[in-house]
Amino acid sequence: MSTIIAGRFETFAHAETTATRLMAKGVRQDDLTMFYVNPPGQHGTYPIGGDEAVDPGAKHAGRGAGRGVLMGAALGAGVGICLAAALRAWYAAPPQPWVLILVLVCATGVGAYAGSLMGALSQTRGRNVRVRHAGVLLAAHVSSDNTSLVANELRQNGAQDVERADGQWRDGNWEDFDPLVPPVPVGR
Known part of the structure; x- marks a missing residue:
């Protein structure tokens, strides 16, 4: 050497x-x-580009996304229930049950998605490597x-x-x- x-x-x-x-x-x-x-990141180590197969800072992102999905879905379901109740109260004739179910499902889905994104990002770490x-x-x-x-x-x-x-x-x-x-x- x-x-x-x-x-x-x-x-x-x-x-x-x-x-x-x-x-x-x-x-x-x-x-x-x-x-x-x-x-x-531009050294062409891999045929499709990049220098690493996996970002080491994202090692725990999957676990964070899983937790976030559960918390976001629960929060979204709560918001969906509140929206469904508000819809029933605002209209003289209550909306069809499928409308209320659709509101609940959409709110739960949006909450789950947002929760998974925030959970994954919360577990992503920046590099302290020179x-x-x-x-x-x-x-x-x-x-x-x-x-x-x-x-x-x-x-x-x-x-x-x-x-x-x-x-x-x-x-x-x-x-x-x-x-x-x-x-x-x-x-x-």
Whole structure:
């Protein structure tokens, strides 16, 4: 495994300028590579798109939807009973029984749907995981002698998300780069 230090830039031109400065300070050209990293969720890991088969934040959404259906249906049924009673009171001739049943069924269905939606959303959690942002990544294969030099030079030239990784460096390329692996920031 090789030690790799990388920084994210907004443009290729900015990354190329930084690469030139690194080479002027003794970093070999075959120890540098740059490439564009797509935004999160757009790495095409799956044929139909996306990076993950299942969103980990939605793990408990089904359970929440089940609870929500029950509570929403009960609330909807209560509203339906109240509406049916109001219809009977407002009209001199009571409506047909099928109208009252239809009101009750519709109110229960609307309540169940709204409850399932709110229940599922209440159990959906946002991620607290560090993600790799889109941009041009300038990566350098480093040794213990020039690790801090490369990290400092990346920062001084405006790199964002300066990170450290262990990976396979072969023929001037970071062979096993995985855009889904969260970056590990380099300490100052």
